[in-house]
Amino acid sequence: MEQDPKEPDTTGARERGNVTRGTLVRIIIIAGVAAVLGVVLALSINWFPVAASKQAGPIDTLWDVLLIFSVPIFVIVCTVVITSVVKFRMRPGEEDLDGPPIHGNTKLEVIWTTIPALLLLGLCTYSYLVLHDIEKAPASGREMRVAVTGQQFNWTFKYELGKRSFTSAQLYLPIHESVKFDIRSVDVLHDFWVPAFRMKIDAVPGIVTHYRVTPTRLGSYPVVCAELCGLGHAFMRNTAHVYPPDKFNAWVRKMQIAQGVISGGGGAGGGGGGNALAAGRAVFTGPGGCSACHTLADAKATGTVGPDLDKFLKPRNKAFIKTSIVDPNAYVEKGFPANTMPSNFGSTLSQSQIDAVVNYLYQVTR
Ligand code: CUA
Numbered sequence: 001m002e003q004d005p006k007e008p009d010t011t012g013a014r015e016r017g018n019v020t021r022g023t024l025v026r027i028i029i030i031a032g033v034a035a036v037l038g039v040v041l042a043l044s045i046n047w048f049p050v051a052a053s054k055q056a057g058p059i060d061t062l063w064d065v066l067l068i069f070s071v072p073i074f075v076i077v078c079t080v081v082i083t084s085v086v087k088f089r090m091r092p093g094e095e096d097l098d099g100p101p102i103h104g105n106t107k108l109e110v111i112w113t114t115i116p117a118l119l120l121l122g123l124c125t126y127s128y129l130v131l132h133d134i135e136k137a138p139a140s141g142r143e144m145r146v147a148v149t150g151q152q153f154n155w156t157f158k159y160e161l162g163k164r165s166f167t168s169a170q171l172y173l174p175i176h177e178s179v180k181f182d183i184r185s186v187d188v189l190h191d192f193w194v195p196a197f198r199m200k201i202d203a204v205p206g207i208v209t210h211y212r213v214t215p216t217r218l219g220s221y222p223v224v225c226a227e228l229c230g231l232g233h234a235f236m237r238n239t240a241h242v243y244p245p246d247k248f249n250a251w252v253r254k255m256q257i258a259q260g261v262i263s264g265g266g267g268a269g270g271g272g273g274g275n276a277l278a279a280g281r282a283v284f285t286g287p288g289g290c291s292a293c294h295t296l297a298d299a300k301a302t303g304t305v306g307p308d309l310d311k312f313l314k315p316r317n318k319a320f321i322k323t324s325i326v327d328p329n330a331y332v333e334k335g336f337p338a339n340t341m342p343s344n345f346g347s348t349l350s351q352s353q354i355d356a357v358v359n360y361l362y363q364v365t366r
Helices: 011-017 021-044 056-087 106-135 245-258 270-285 318-326 351-364
Strands: 144-151 154-159 166-168 171-174 179-185 190-193 200-203 209-213 219-225 238-243
Touching: 021 056, 056 106, 106 209, 144 171, 144 190, 144 200, 154 171, 166 245, 171 245, 179 190, 179 200, 200 209, 238 245, 270 351, 318 351
Parallel strands: 144 179, 171 238
Antiparallel strands: 144 154, 154 166, 179 209, 190 200, 190 219, 219 238
C-alpha cells in the first residue's frame, strides 16, 4: 500500500455512483423476467390439500390473485437490492469516501406511495368481498348445526338433530348441505381447522365462535388443531367424514340408538340398547369412578390422568376393553405410567357391572 489513504483515487467511484441508463434498463429487464418466472413458479406449486367444500374455490382463487400481485413486488425489490449491493458496493480504498449527494425526488415518492396504496385498497376490497361471500347463510335457510368443543387434546362434536342431541368423537357431514359450527373450548385456545374445507377459526374459552362450510366432496379429511395448545397439540387430530345423505342419515340413526336418544324400534332387543347403555354409563360415572381419570365424550368425562377412551378404545374389541379393566397392567398405553389404574375392579365391581361398562365403552367409542 504505497498510496496515501487520505487522498484516494475517487474518479472511478464517482463514475459508478451514477445510475446510468444502461443499468436502469438492465434492472427492468432482469426484474421483469424474474417476476414472470416467479409468478409461474408460485402458481405451479400445489399449495393446498384437495378442495372439499364450496368455500374452498373462492379462497384458492384469492390466494392465486394475491400471489400474482405480491410475487412481482417481492422479486422487483430483491432485484433492485441485489443490483445495488453488487454495483455500488465499497471497493478497497474507498473506505473514507462519501457517496454522491442525493436529494429527495417528489415524483418518485408520489409514485411509490400511490401504487402500493391502490394495490392494497384493491386487494383488501376483493378479500372482503370473498369473506362476505363465503360466510353467507345459505339462501334456502336450511342448515345443520354442529357444536364443536376443543379440549386438550381432542375435538368432540355434538349434533342437534331432533329433540335430543348426541355426541360423536369424529365429525360426520352430509354432502352438499350447509353446516354451521358453534365452536367452544373448555380449557385453552385451540383452533378448529379442516384444511380440505379451508375455513378455520380459534376456539376461545368463554365465547362461541362460528363458521359455515358446505362439503362438496365425499371422503375422509383430517380435522386438526391450528393453535399451539400444549404438549399434545400435534396429536389433537380427528377425522371429518363426508357422506351421501342416506348414509349420513343411517349414521345419525345408529348414533341416536346407541346413545339412547331414540329407541331402535322394530328389531328385537333394539329398544333395550338404550337401557343397556344407560346401565353401562351409570357404572362408568358411578361405582367405576372412571370419569375422574378418563375422557369419554358420551359420559361427559374429561379426566386426563389415563388414556382418552374416545380415542384409544376406538380400534379395540370387547375382550381388550374387559382385560384393561380387570387387569390394567396387561397392556399399558404408550405415554402412561403402569400401576396408575386401580387393579381391583375385578373384585369391587360385579360381573354384570363389568359386562355393562365393557359393552357401553365398546358401543360409544365406535
Ligand atoms: Cu388444541 Cu392445539
